Amino acid sequence: MVVPVRLSAAPKPLARPVLYSGFHPGAAMEQAKPSFPEASIPEHRHADALIEVLHQVQQQRGYLPAEALAQVARDLALPLSRVHGVATFYHLFALQPPTSHCCSVCLGTACFVKGAGVLVAALEQRLGLRFGARSPQRRDAEGSDGDAWSLREESCLGACAQAPVLRVDGQLVLGLPVSDPSRLAACFGALALPDRAAEAA
Amino acid sequence: MASMLRCCSASGCRSAGGEALQQALVEARSRAGAGDGAPVIKAVGCLRLCSRGPLVAVDGPAGSVLYGEVPSARAAELLEACAAPPRAAAARRALASHALDLRHPFFALQEPVVLETCGLIDPESIDDAMAHGAYSTLHRCQAELTPAQVREQVRLSGLRGRGGAGYPTGLKWDTVALQPPGPRWLVANADEGDPGAFMDRAVLEGDPHRLIEGMAIAAWAVGADQGLIYVRAEYPLAIARLRRALAEVQARGQLGSLRLRVRVGAGAYVCGEETALLASIQGRRGNPRPRPPYPAQLGLWGAPTLINNVETLAAIPAILRRGAADYAALGTAGSRGTKVFSLSGAVRHTGLVEVPMGTSLRTIVVTMGGGVPGGEGADGGVKAVQTGGPSGGCIPAALLDTPVDYEGLRALGSMMGSGGMVVIDQATGMLELARYFMRFSVAESCGKCVPCRAGTVQLLQLLDRFCDQRASPADLAQLHDLCAMVKATSLCGLGQCAPNPVLSTLRHFHQEVVSALAVAPGGAP
Numbered sequence: 039m040v041v042p043v044r045l046s047a048a049p050k051p052l053a054r055p056v057l058y059s060g061f062h063p064g065a066a067m068e069q070a071k072p073s074f075p076e077a078s079i080p081e082h083r084h085a086d087a088l089i090e091v092l093h094q095v096q097q098q099r100g101y102l103p104a105e106a107l108a109q110v111a112r113d114l115a116l117p118l119s120r121v122h123g124v125a126t127f128y129h130l131f132a133l134q135p136p137t138s139h140c141c142s143v144c145l146g147t148a149c150f151v152k153g154a155g156v157l158v159a160a161l162e163q164r165l166g167l168r169f170g171a172r173s174p175q176r177r178d179a180e181g182s183d184g185d186a187w188s189l190r191e192e193s194c195l196g197a198c199a200q201a202p203v204l205r206v207d208g209q210l211v212l213g214l215p216v217s218d219p220s221r222l223a224a225c226f227g228a229l230a231l232p233d234r235a236a237e238a239a
Numbered sequence: 240m241a242s243m244l245r246c247c248s249a250s251g252c253r254s255a256g257g258e259a260l261q262q263a264l265v266e267a268r269s270r271a272g273a274g275d276g277a278p279v280i281k282a283v284g285c286l287r288l289c290s291r292g293p294l295v296a297v298d299g300p301a302g303s304v305l306y307g308e309v310p311s312a313r314a315a316e317l318l319e320a321c322a323a324p325p326r327a328a329a330a331r332r333a334l335a336s337h338a339l340d341l342r343h344p345f346f347a348l349q350e351p352v353v354l355e356t357c358g359l360i361d362p363e364s365i366d367d368a369m370a371h372g373a374y375s376t377l378h379r380c381q382a383e384l385t386p387a388q389v390r391e392q393v394r395l396s397g398l399r400g401r402g403g404a405g406y407p408t409g410l411k412w413d414t415v416a417l418q419p420p421g422p423r424w425l426v427a428n429a430d431e432g433d434p435g436a437f438m439d440r441a442v443l444e445g446d447p448h449r450l451i452e453g454m455a456i457a458a459w460a461v462g463a464d465q466g467l468i469y470v471r472a473e474y475p476l477a478i479a480r481l482r483r484a485l486a487e488v489q490a491r492g493q494l495g496s497l498r499l500r501v502r503v504g505a506g507a508y509v510c511g512e513e514t515a516l517l518a519s520i521q522g523r524r525g526n527p528r529p530r531p532p533y534p535a536q537l538g539l540w541g542a543p544t545l546i547n548n549v550e551t552l553a554a555i556p557a558i559l560r561r562g563a564a565d566y567a568a569l570g571t572a573g574s575r576g577t578k579v580f581s582l583s584g585a586v587r588h589t590g591l592v593e594v595p596m597g598t599s600l601r602t603i604v605v606t607m608g609g610g611v612p613g614g615e616g617a618d619g620g621v622k623a624v625q626t627g628g629p630s631g632g633c634i635p636a637a638l639l640d641t642p643v644d645y646e647g648l649r650a651l652g653s654m655m656g657s658g659g660m661v662v663i664d665q666a667t668g669m670l671e672l673a674r675y676f677m678r679f680s681v682a683e684s685c686g687k688c689v690p691c692r693a694g695t696v697q698l699l700q701l702l703d704r705f706c707d708q709r710a711s712p713a714d715l716a717q718l719h720d721l722c723a724m725v726k727a728t729s730l731c732g733l734g735q736c737a738p739n740p741v742l743s744t745l746r747h748f749h750q751e752v753v754s755a756l757a758v759a760p761g762g763a764p
């Protein structure tokens with residue numbers, strides 16, 4: 039006797055908050071996958087795309103939120119410790135949300151010789167921040183942090199010929215006049231850096 | 240030849256206003272009515288003297304002139320300077336204060352091999368690159384030579400790896416090629432992490448097709464059909480241009496069955512080390528592993544993998560086109576060919592110089608670089624020259640006549656490294672500089688092995704005592720011992736070389752070290 043077969047609907051995907059979208063391990067793997075026979079490729083191939091996937095997430099979210107790391111671990115079938123281990127190893131992965139403005143000073147050798155130290159001291163004063171620190175986050179109802187700044191170090195940007203080099207919100211600023219405080223202050227002004235020292239006075 | 244304005248579009252000049260200037264030139268040309276005779280405006284790679292950016296080279300019937308620091312407002316005059324001699328003369332006179340003398344040693348002593356077409360071609364146009372000969376050497380090799388013959392040429396050229404260690408490139412290629420049959424990988428190391436080095440960036444941004452051609456030749460010579468270019472994330476323009484170049488060349492089918500892709504790093508200096516690089520490509524923390532097995536035997540996904548630096552690979556097309564003997568005629572007995580250096584720090588003319596190996600430090604830093612701004616005397620006010628980055632050391636002014644090659648620098652306790660050359664003036668304390676590099680090593684140590692992870696921290700604390708004038712003679716003895724220990728017992732090059740800046744300071748600037756000792760005997764608090 040023929041048993042009627044009832045086709046069930048396609049399995050419902052697990053409800054899961056969208057932490058990041060457009061994530062394609064496939065696409066990332068397309069970049070990583072060797073074309074030679076599968077036999078020579080280790081079993082966890084998707085794991086190889088981990089750094090690329092983290093780049094994708096950071097591009098979308100601005101940083102790597104804890105929930106997104108957990109989802110990456112699930113998607114790539116990796117232990118969370120492995121994902122966390124990689125995310126914390128590389129300097130460019132951020133585990134905290136970025137401040138809305140960021141000022142970073144190159145601490146490469148050429149910049150060091152050309153007075154990056156003076157530049158850092160001047161910026162610390164101007165922004166009222168210790169090097170490596172960020173202004174306290176006071177997020178308003180919309181989640182905006184107003185004009186919070188952070189002052190960070192950056193590894194050599196390859197613009198050593200025009201040292202010292204500064205980056206303000208992504209824009210490179212070259213050859214800062216560190217030996218002339220008033221011209222330096224004028225530069226900061228032109229870059230619209232807030233003058234916390236003056237505000238406090 | 241049509242007249243042409245070559246605008247430097249590398250990231251140095253871009254940030255100095257190069258893009259705006261090029262835009263202004265295009266607008267000025269259309270205002271002037273772009274007829275057939277209107278000059279071509281071309282974006283090109285680094286024109287070498289980056290400190291005077293934005294740079295524009297004017298090629299016209301009245302000859303070629305290079306202009307620096309040109310404000311966008313002078314665009315119309317630059318266009319005029321391309322015209323026929325009588326008209327050009329007035330514009331060229333008006334621009335005279337911006338003209339850079341191409342007969343100056345900074346330009347005249349350059350020997351472009353790797354940078355042959357950097358600054359001539361548009362890095363975003365494969366047609367322009369091919370019009371200047373890109374991929375012709377690849378096709379000639381494939382048509383006329385066997386892979387073994389190509390490897391022989393590379394061996395005979397005497398080319399040594401430009402990534403730092405100076406391993407003979409031909410030998411490395413043979414090792415990969417002669418592994419048991421099976422897949423092979425090729426990796427271009429474009430991680431360029433040494434602070435103060437920007438040679439590889441210039442190749443990636445200014446002439447990506449040369450690197451790709453070099454990779455294609457290498458892949459063919461060792462039997463690899465897959466390749467990756469690992470670029471540091473700090474070079475967005477290089478990444479974009481490389482991706483574009485790869486898409487174009489693959490669309491044209493120039494590479495046959497070879498597949499090349501770009502991988503972007505995530506900011507870890509140690510990933511420049513070859514085994515850490517392999518780990519990073521495979522999605523892991525960039526921890527180096529012991530060698531052997533070398534990547535040439537056991538690399539990506541277990542396959543033999545050829546890893547070469549960008550500059551090494553970019554030299555390949557020129558070597559095979561000119562012939563091994565011709566290339567080997569440049570340089571010294573142990574170090575053949577040319578080397579690109581990035582000259583920066585306390586020096587008048589900063590930028591890229593490509594010179595034959597064996598050129599003296601004095602020639603590069605004083606004759607070409609012009610010494611320290613305002614510096615006097617035969618040494619041009621130079622106190623020392625730092626080579627080799629955090630793995631290298633400082634060479635004092637008294638030894639400026641040292642020929643720059645692998646052995647010469649190593650004999651002085653420094654390193655060729657990747658080619659960063661930072662000039663130090665009297666204002667910089669050598670102990671401060673040594674401490675600076677030790678901080679770098681502490682921050683970049685991957686933490687896998689104890690001598691490097693803990694030893695560099697100890698060294699940094701000792702150096703702090705020296706910089707604060709509270710070190711005792713016992714500290715000095717400990718500094719020596721600790722350097723020797725870290726050097727001898729660290730797992731990878733980062734730890735093994737981390738003491739070098741300290742050791743070279745102890746060796747060449749002993750006086751400065753002694754005078755930093757605390758005044759009171761045993762001065763420790």
Ligand SMILES: Cc1cc2nc3c(=O)[nH]c(=O)nc-3n(C[C@H](O)[C@H](O)[C@H](O)COP(=O)(O)O)c2cc1C
Pocket residue numbers: 399400401402403404405406408428429430431432433508509510511512513514546547548549551552657731732733
């Ligand atoms: C800590 C460390 C960092 C390195 N960084 C780089 C680098 O940024 N670029 C590079 O080409 N080689 C770098 N190297 C050297 C590589 O390990 C490897 O020797 C080189 O890429 C081989 O290419 P070559 O033979 O063409 O020089 C580094 C080595 C060490 C130990």
Ligand code: SF4
Pocket residue numbers: 509526527683684685686687688689691692729730731732733734735
């Ligand atoms: S020497 Fe330093 S960088 Fe190299 S493996 Fe050991 S800890 Fe890591």
Ligand code: FES
Pocket residue numbers: 144145146147148149150194195196197198199201202203434435436
């Ligand atoms: S040292 Fe600052 S850009 Fe290279």
Ligand code: FES
Pocket residue numbers: 247248249250251252253284285286287288289292294590
């Ligand atoms: S970046 Fe323009 S000359 Fe070097």
